[in-house]
Amino acid sequence: LNKNVPIFVCTMAYPTVPCPLHIFEPCYRLMIRRCMETGTRQFGMCISDPVKGFADYGCILEIRNVEFFADGRSVVDSIGKRRFKVIQHSQRDGYNTADIEYIEDQKVS
Numbered sequence: 001l002n003k004n005v006p007i008f009v010c011t012m013a014y015p016t017v018p019c020p021l022h023i024f025e026p027c028y029r030l031m032i033r034r035c036m037e038t039g040t041r042q043f044g045m046c047i048s049d050p051v052k053g054f055a056d057y058g059c060i061l062e063i064r065n066v067e068f069f070a071d072g073r074s075v076v077d078s079i080g081k082r083r084f085k086v087i088q089h090s091q092r093d094g095y096n097t098a099d100i101e102y103i104e105d106q107k108v109s
Contacts, residue, residue, distance in 0.1 A: 002101060
């Protein structure tokens with residue numbers, strides 16, 4: 001998962017840290033539904049950037065559970081997995097996407 005990764009522009013996320021989300025905007029409803037239907041159960045989280053739209057670094061979130069409501073909203077239980085660097089910013093059907101490369105932490109000896 002490193003080409004056309006869906007990007008949720010919201011807050012800072014970190015590996016191993018739970019990130020509960022309330023999804024109500026139509027573009028993000030579509031994004032979450034696609035993440036679940038394709039089976040990837042993952043998307044990127046980046047903070048906003050006034051020039052580029054979203055930051056050049058972020059964290060992959062893995063969806064652990066989704067509770068869908070009758071009005072289309074949902075509550076997503078996600079957890080941070082891996083940090084990444086954005087190679088190319090793009091959009092798909094109203095939400096942001098990116099080509100990314102994963103950042104590997106240097107092991108402490």
